[in-house]
């Protein structure tokens with residue numbers, strides 16, 4: 001953790017330049033909070049999450065996670081602690097069970113037993129048979145399946161890119177509400193891009209607004 005004037009910051013970004021897309025002089029993101037990233041389309045929100053996840057490297061500047069410069073951290077190792085869910089998550093061929101466990105398999109962790117998988121599905125409000133083919137799920141169900149997959153990975157930080165964009169407003173509220181309750185119970189952190197002002201106002205402890213760069 002980075003201690004600054006008595007507050008603990010989880011991520012610290014300094015003088016970040018990424019192509020012509022992002023220019024961040026300084027940004028601090030607190031630990032154990034719900035951080036909402038908002039801003040117009042094309043402002044660089046997804047790009048910012050990819051930088052925090054070490055999927056992209058900045059052209060210049062530094063990003064610290066806890067007390068370490070990400071340049072000095074193995075990206076694969078970092079991505080097991082700070083897990084990102086993309087805007088259009090991948091669904092793999094196979095059953096719902098296989099799709100739920102695949103994140104753990106990729107991180108070389110033990111797959112979870114069925115009762116744990118069912119609990120994770122309940123968090124995201126998905127009521128399906130584990131043996132069902134994941135390919136037949138609707139868009140919104142696939143999005144919740146992918147959310148349950150990252151939930152099972154139990155990371156320190158979730159980076160979620162519009163995790164409920166494919167859901168109706170009522171389901172969105174339930175899923176986000178449940179997920180955030182669990183994040184708080186487990187002392188994890190959540191950084192989430194959302195286009196929903198309602199979600200950002202209701203659940204966000206900390207808000208980051210990105211503005212499109214004027215070239």
Ligand SMILES: Nc1ncnc2c1ncn2[C@@H]1O[C@H](COP(=O)(O)OP(=O)(O)OP(=O)(O)O)[C@@H](O)[C@H]1O
Pocket residue numbers: 019021039040041042043044045046047048
């Ligand atoms: N690898 C890349 N190379 C060049 N340009 C890119 C790359 N990735 C994204 N962009 C551009 O950078 C800008 C920001 O993209 P990004 O996806 O981060 O925005 P966003 O704020 O998440 O947008 P949205 O809300 O529409 O998802 C866009 O103009 C996009 O076309």
